[in-house]
Amino acid sequence: MSRPPVPLHLAVALEGAGWHPAAWREPDARPADLFTARYWADLVAEAERGLLDLVTLEDSLGLQSSVRTGPDGRTDQVRGRLDAVLTAARIAPLTRHIGLVPVAVVTHTEPFHLSKAVATLDHVSSGRAGVQVRVSATPDEAAHFGRRDVPRLPIAELDSPAGRALLDELFGEAADYVEVVRRLWDSWEDDAEIRDVATGRFIDREKLHYIDFEGRHFKVKGPSITPRPPQGQPVVAALAHRTEPFRLVAGSADLGFTTPHDTAQAASIVAEIRSEQERAGRGGETVHVFGDLVVFLDEEPGRAAERRARLDAALAAPHTGDAQVFAGTAAELADLLADFAQAGLTGFRLRPATLPYDLARITRDLVPELQRRGLFRASYQADTLRGLLGLPRPANRYTPA
């Protein structure tokens, strides 16, 4: 109990008009601006004013849906989105400190393209890039590419033999994908560009490396066309709800987003990831485990719960998702976060229920409350996202020791 508080890491997840399906109907919502750069730039600027570690930007290769099996045909919720990597790049020159972590789907896309895109996001943001890798497991999204079949499995059947086989396949492929992306980031040593006028050599080609990756799902030769990014390795994140993605986080990522609903669940998730981390031989590396929470925040007691009830009333049934929904004051949320941190979570990713309102309550009410408790930074202390997360700039795997 008397341990000095360990500062928390804090992220926000940006999605449409907010994470509640009726958020776009709020008086301060900007549903007409969802497809403009200004909307996203304003939100990220607000997050940066709150000194947050990073923002994630949601993405998918299909329309949003209230069901996991494909489009739901609804007309009363936000549908349509912009490419998250490009949105992050658009915002990068307008911000200076905050990490930019777009979601990217790794099931139907090319690791070579994603590797250079995130490397370039790191170049244009001077070292603030990350990527949240996401698996696509629906036949509808597979049909958008027309190159492979993915069986239709309801969420309830994921624990059937067929469900487990599919998850093993998709998350195994994701692990290979991240390995390729990471090798490509290292495929240029930091000092490969020499511009030696005397010999006419622009690069020292001994410092460029073929990655020669051959896995079950694909082969990639390398090297990248893009030099090593400023962070060396941009931050790789993944959202994880069960064993297969926990293994991906433990074996391949720097940051896992998890969805515990109480401290006991938090402790058991952290324990599972730590144990998988040991198994993957990464016991000595920092892998952050953040807890995700949907938040309604108001300083006036009871008002956040009222807002939640009002928004839920617009739906057929109250909104529940993968993450716990919190409605309360900043002080109450700070108490909850401190409890979760005791269970081993190293930070939190808050999903504002409505935008921009709940984001501003995070930056203007929650952050000062955490600062008063010594649980959050008072100013940015690092230039890169890895720096903010306390991750060292890694040595290049191809540089001789």
Next chain:
Amino acid sequence: MSKPVKQIHLAAHFPGVNNTTVWSDPAAGSQIDFSSFVHLARTAERAKFDFLFLAEGLRLREQRGRIHDLDVVGRPDTFTVLAALAGVTDRLGLAGTINSTFNEPYEVARQFASLDHLSDGRAAWNVVTSWDEFTGENFRRGGYLAREDRYARAQQFLAAVRALLDSWHGDEIVADRASGTFLDAPGPGRFDHHVDQFDISGHFNVPRSPQGHPVIFQAGDSEQGREFAASAADAIFTRHGTLDAGKAFYADVKGRLAKYGRTPEQLLILPGVTFVLGDTEADAREKADVIRHQQVSGATAITFVERLWNRDLTAYDPDGPLPDVEPLDDADPIVRGRADANRQDRAETLAQWRAVAEEKKLSIRELVIELTGRQSFIGTPAQVAQELDDFVQADASDGFILAPHLTPGGLDEFVDTVVPLLQERGVFRTEYEGTTLRDHLGLAHPDHPRTAAGAGGARAAS
């Protein structure tokens, strides 16, 4: 009645991976740092240019089995740089080459639609198609496409992307808070597209962007390329040649438009050009010569002739005569990842080179400098302005894509000295009149609800 004076379109090509970029100059900056891209983009926008252009390469070039190291190597990702540049410019068009062999239409369509939203309507796509397995080794889908299939692939890819972009008609989003209606109908973006290269269906997830479609470029001067451009492109990025060659190309390509129901203004012809400016013509010529020698070092000259001989010539002195040995016709190509890797007319070319070297008494390096062409426009700002204007008014082009030889400051002098002269002549804008790249280029916004009202056909099935 005299012909109306044509307005010139100008674009800036970020100096890249080819021998026109002089990286060895003390003034040469980074090819990767975002600040270099910002400098060139802001310079082009200050001068009211139509757009900035980024090329693409997806495998580092190799010669004699090793990564080619004598030229600029490496570049950032095209889409990501263009999106970031949208944040530091307001009106400048943002054009990039994106390969149709190593991508899928759904992804490319959502990237261009997103870029167009994020730039308020300034996106352009130079559609290229590779056919080499060498590049394919970097991609999970592999790369092999028979050379003769590449235009079919490009056409089908472009048609698929257009079908995806047209799957949203532009007024689906109602966002009426009171009634709780976000969409006018369920399931927007419905598409079904089944051709031999693509078998795709579902829902596209990016609403219609400001331009509807990005501006489409086709690069390449072949017969198939001309026909593809005439049928489907908004602009051709072509090779620069003589005034007469330009006029012939221009007449040929514009003449093909009618059979596709298109008018000459609907396809712009924009050659890629280089320039050298001086206080006097002699000064400019002298500078041009220095630049040519910077561009073609002795080692670069050897690698150039190796590509024709198809064998190792590193033992030869670049300042000496042409190699006395014969080319290796049957060996595997020693160079990979270049467009000119397949030489069909080796013996004939070799005879020409020998004749030129003999006649003009040229060393290997001097011959390569001679063969790889001088800069397109050399002279005082007034001379260059006059020549550019004459070229356009003579219907040899509709404008130019300028490739400076220095990164990032190589366009500064042109913008400060030549552009004002073009503006004085009344052939180049002094302010942007529209906001989108289609506005700048005088191109219609396809199927936009504003212009296609009542057309009906663009409305997606729900």
